Amino acid sequence: MSQLTVALDMMGGDFGPSITVPAAAQALSLLPDLNLLMFGLEAELSPWLTRLQLDQHPRVQTYFCTQQVGNDHKAAYALRHLTDSSMRNALDALASGRASACVSAGNTGALMAMAMKVLNTVPGVDRPALITRLPQGDGGYALLLDVGANISCSAEQLVQFALMGEQAAQHILGIASPRVALLNVGAEANKGNEAVRVAGTRLSQTANLNYSGYIEGNELFIGRADVIVCDGFVGNVALKTSEGVARLLLGQKLKRGLLSKMLTFWLKKRLSHLNPDQYNGASLIGLRASVVKSHGSAGSPAFFNAILQAISEIEHDLPASIAHRFDTAPQDSHAR
Amino acid sequence: MSQLTVALDMMGGDFGPSITVPAAAQALSLLPDLNLLMFGLEAELSPWLTRLQLDQHPRVQTYFCTQQVGNDHKAAYALRHLTDSSMRNALDALASGRASACVSAGNTGALMAMAMKVLNTVPGVDRPALITRLPQGDGGYALLLDVGANISCSAEQLVQFALMGEQAAQHILGIASPRVALLNVGAEANKGNEAVRVAGTRLSQTANLNYSGYIEGNELFIGRADVIVCDGFVGNVALKTSEGVARLLLGQKLKRGLLSKMLTFWLKKRLSHLNPDQYNGASLIGLRASVVKSHGSAGSPAFFNAILQAISEIEHDLPASIAHRFDTAPQDSHAR
Numbered sequence: 166m167s168q169l170t171v172a173l174d175m176m177g178g179d180f181g182p183s184i185t186v187p188a189a190a191q192a193l194s195l196l197p198d199l200n201l202l203m204f205g206l207e208a209e210l211s212p213w214l215t216r217l218q219l220d221q222h223p224r225v226q227t228y229f230c231t232q233q234v235g236n237d238h239k240a241a242y243a244l245r246h247l248t249d250s251s252m253r254n255a256l257d258a259l260a261s262g263r264a265s266a267c268v269s270a271g272n273t274g275a276l277m278a279m280a281m282k283v284l285n286t287v288p289g290v291d292r293p294a295l296i297t298r299l300p301q302g303d304g305g306y307a308l309l310l311d312v313g314a315n316i317s318c319s320a321e322q323l324v325q326f327a328l329m330g331e332q333a334a335q336h337i338l339g340i341a342s343p344r345v346a347l348l349n350v351g352a353e354a355n356k357g358n359e360a361v362r363v364a365g366t367r368l369s370q371t372a373n374l375n376y377s378g379y380i381e382g383n384e385l386f387i388g389r390a391d392v393i394v395c396d397g398f399v400g401n402v403a404l405k406t407s408e409g410v411a412r413l414l415l416g417q418k419l420k421r422g423l424l425s426k427m428l429t430f431w432l433k434k435r436l437s438h439l440n441p442d443q444y445n446g447a448s449l450i451g452l453r454a455s456v457v458k459s460h461g462s463a464g465s466p467a468f469f470n471a472i473l474q475a476i477s478e479i480e481h482d483l484p485a486s487i488a489h490r491f492d493t494a495p496q497d498s499h500a501r
Numbered sequence: 502m503s504q505l506t507v508a509l510d511m512m513g514g515d516f517g518p519s520i521t522v523p524a525a526a527q528a529l530s531l532l533p534d535l536n537l538l539m540f541g542l543e544a545e546l547s548p549w550l551t552r553l554q555l556d557q558h559p560r561v562q563t564y565f566c567t568q569q570v571g572n573d574h575k576a577a578y579a580l581r582h583l584t585d586s587s588m589r590n591a592l593d594a595l596a597s598g599r600a601s602a603c604v605s606a607g608n609t610g611a612l613m614a615m616a617m618k619v620l621n622t623v624p625g626v627d628r629p630a631l632i633t634r635l636p637q638g639d640g641g642y643a644l645l646l647d648v649g650a651n652i653s654c655s656a657e658q659l660v661q662f663a664l665m666g667e668q669a670a671q672h673i674l675g676i677a678s679p680r681v682a683l684l685n686v687g688a689e690a691n692k693g694n695e696a697v698r699v700a701g702t703r704l705s706q707t708a709n710l711n712y713s714g715y716i717e718g719n720e721l722f723i724g725r726a727d728v729i730v731c732d733g734f735v736g737n738v739a740l741k742t743s744e745g746v747a748r749l750l751l752g753q754k755l756k757r758g759l760l761s762k763m764l765t766f767w768l769k770k771r772l773s774h775l776n777p778d779q780y781n782g783a784s785l786i787g788l789r790a791s792v793v794k795s796h797g798s799a800g801s802p803a804f805f806n807a808i809l810q811a812i813s814e815i816e817h818d819l820p821a822s823i824a825h826r827f828d829t830a831p832q833d834s835h836a837r
Contacts, residue, residue, distance in 0.1 A: 239691050302749050313686055316694050350649055350737040355575050358652050358734060382741030386749045398694060399738050401686040402731075405718030406739045410746040413638050413722045 169198045171475050172255040172264035175205035176233045177271025178461045178468070185270070186213035188468035193224060199476065200224045202264050204251040206233055230254050234275045236461065243275035244282060252276060256283040259454045266455035266475035270468060276458060277314045277449060284452045287484060289491030293451040294326045295397065295458060296333055297404060301388040308334050309348075309385070309393045312447055313401035320363035323347065323394055325491075327368055327376070329451050330392035332490050336481040338391065342375045346390035348399060349379040360396070446471035453484055505534045507811050508591040508600035511541035512569045513607025514797045514804070521606070522549035524804035529560060535812065536560045538600050540587040542569055566590050570611045572797065579611035580618060588612060592619040595790045602791035602811035606804060612794060613650045613785060620788045623820060625827030629787035630662045631733065631794060632669055633740060637724040644670050645684075645721070645729045648783055649737035656699035659683065659730055661827075663704055663712070665787050666728035668826050672817040674727065678711045682726035684735060685715035696732070782807035789820050 175185045182205060189201055203210070203219075207229040214220040214227065232250040234243050247253060252271050258264045260283045269276055277293065286293060296310035310330050315322065327345050334343035347365055349357040354365070356379065368376040380390050382403060395403070446467065449456040455478035459471035511521045518541060525537055539546065543565040550556040550563065568586040570579050583589060588607050594600045596619045605612050613629065622629060632646035646666050651658065663681050670679035683701055685693040690701070692715065704712040716726050718739060731739070782803065785792040791814035795807035 237689055316686065348738060350652065350734055353573055382738040382743075383745035383748065385742055386745050395738075398686055399735055402684060402718040402735050403738050403742045406721055406742045407718075407746050409719035409722050410743050412719065 169196075169476065169479065170200040170202065170264045171472060171479075172202040172258040172267045173204065173472070174252045174255040174267070174269035174271055175203050175210050176251040177269040177276075178459065178463065179236075179270075180464075181205075182210045182213040184463070184465040185468055186210070186217050186219065187465045188472060189225075190217045190219055191465070191469050192472045193219070193222065196476070199472075201226070202255070202258050203227045204230055204254040204258075206230065206251070228254055234271050236272050238272055238275055240272075240274035240278035243272065244278045247275070253279055253283070256280055256456070259456070260284055265479045266457065268457045268459060268468070268471045268475050270459035270461055270463060270471070272461075273313055273458060276456065280449055280452055280456050284454050284456070286451050287453060287488045287491060290325055290329065290451040290487070291322055292325075293449045293456075294329060295400075295447045296330060296450050297447040299385055299393070299404075299407070302386055303388040305388065306338060307385070307388070307391050307393055308338065309395070309400055309404060310450070311395065311397040311400050312404045313397045314449060315397040317398065318360060318396035320360045320367065323360060323364035323396070324367050324371070325451070326394045327364070327371075327374070327392065328490050329487050330394060331374060332486045333448075333450055333483060334391045336483055336486050337477060340391050343391035344375050344377040344389075345392040345394065346377050346380040348385075348393050348395035348403065349381065351381065352379050364394075446474040448474065448478060448483075450483060451487060453488075455479060455483060505532075505812065505815065506536040506538065506600045507808060507815075508538040508594040508603040509540065509808070510588045510591040510603070510605035510607055511539050511546050512587040513605040513612075514795065514799065515572075516800075517541075518546045518549040520799070520801040521804055522546070522553050522555065523801045524808060525561075526553045526555055527801070527805050528808045529555070529558065532812070535808075537562070538591070538594050539563045540566055540590040540594075542566065542587070564590060570607050572608050574608055574611055576608075576610040576614035579608065580614045583611070589615055589619070592616055592792070595792070596620055601815045602793065604793045604795060604804070604807045604811050606795035606797055606799060606807070608797075609649055609794060612792065616785055616788055616792050620790050620792070622787050623789060623824040623827060626661055626665065626787040626823070627658055628661075629785045629792075630665060631736075631783045632666060632786050633783040635721055635729070635740075635743070638722055639724045641724060642674060643721070643724070643727050643729055644674065644679075645731070645736055645740060646786070647731065647733040647736050648740045649733045650785060651733040653734065654696060654732035656696045656703065659696060659700035659732070660703050660707070661787070662730045663700070663707075663710070663728065664826050665823050666730060667710065668822045669784075669786055669819060670727045672819055672822045673813060676727050679727035680711050680713040680725075681728040681730065682713050682716040684721075684729050684731035684739065685717065687717065688715050700730075782810040784810065784814060784819075786819060787823060789824075791815060791819060 219225050230249045232247045234250045234252045255267045256279050259267045294311040295314040297312050298306040299309050308330050310326050331343050334340045447458045457471045457475045459468045511518050555561050566585045568583045570586045570588045591603045595603045630647040631650040633648050634642040635645050644666050646662050667679050670676045685697050783794045793807045793811045795804045
């Protein structure tokens, strides 16, 4: 199936090929229809491909490039000067139709800027948003956006994020009428900043949207909403704070002894659904093709999960669903 | 000791006298030097005072008033029309010197507005900030501000919060040279919004300040900083998100059986330092007297802890320390 081709930025993140290659090998062995395009620096990528026997793999095409986007690179610099980077080449493969989705663990700002330039947004969408899953106490998931692509957002952008998130919840989580909420500092109508209040008013007037009002930080995990909308600064802090609390609990050291070991095993099992390695894959949505962002400090299981997420978005054709929502909702505020 | 007199808004929060009176009784029995001024509606407060035998207590003075600030009241309305509320009367007692600190679990916006009008800020401080303790993995605490009093903040305000937080860490936590950090979405200098970036530059140039740069949400609990500064929207979401994760883990249901009960007991003990009831008291600092805000949904142990926090601030004379810091730091940015 030619549509199951994913382009991978093998250099992104804190560990590069040492985590991206094992994740790719795992995905290839699990999914017989999957084809991978791999982009990276030859000196770093080749040894890992050889070691994991992917250098001659029939479903792998490797493209060596000369540049790499670092975590310290500004987006504008990367956009202008890093045109032969692994990130840029992976996105170009998407734009030319050689792949249907892209995965990178690289610099979020650079990925956002390059993706907007190379892929463009769906008509009606001003800016893509970074969206991620949050585990819920009832065992399900909610979607949180934006988690870091847009540091400050207008009311108009928050409204667009709500519609984009609604489509993701319908098509990725399979929820027919997702409950959409705005993250705020209180439940009352007068709470929050101007952008959130105006977005709340507009969303309550939006046709065919299951808008359920404001939600607070302590309600992010209790199954109160399926889509939770906020600006990228707030969403990034909320997501990383919840990771921090989970890691604090997972990482606490215990005394030795059998009972302590049993307890630790049990605790880790209970907390596994909050483990960033299990759910950290975020997507840039609102673009004309699927771009999945894996956490920069993530390990191989997280990058593997990000590849699975890219495949899921290809199969559900999320970009087309979003385009359709914005095209058929002319009465909504975004259409002005 | 006349200075150990605390004014209590007995009506604030979701449960009113049913939690404030038991907390007050506990504080009185524990602390023989403590005097309490209690403000509330007679019909609701009196039965609880009788039930807990505080109606004739030698160290309690009760003032019945006619109004109460609700959670839905806008700050401007409360300021203008609720002048005989329990909250306002408690703050007036502070302003007139009849008490040295005030505790309320009521509407944060109204408390902030009334406190600013009645008490005024320390010279050099534009707006008070709500500050709270965050438990750290090493067993200590960090201070986080603002957690909800100022929804959006200028760089200038963030700089002021940093100096106010430094004083609180020195005088309440006893840390000689507290490490002060800004909460941001990344560690690199180009990350974040304009206000955070400008505040970062100014703090790095501030004399006699142990500024340690940006901190991310996943580092809030790992002992990387003693004072963490952000605007009130971000701080409120971060604090409530961490509470939400802790409650999710504390509240999970287990199967029956002895082993499960042992495990639950052990888990709750391990998580107790993240339990909002134990650490939820926040203070409005930057005012000319101490005002402690207890969580609206908190129970009696939390309100009791808030009373202890008020006493600690009286004993350390935090308002005077902040005034001194702003008075003796004319080279800092706030002095312009």
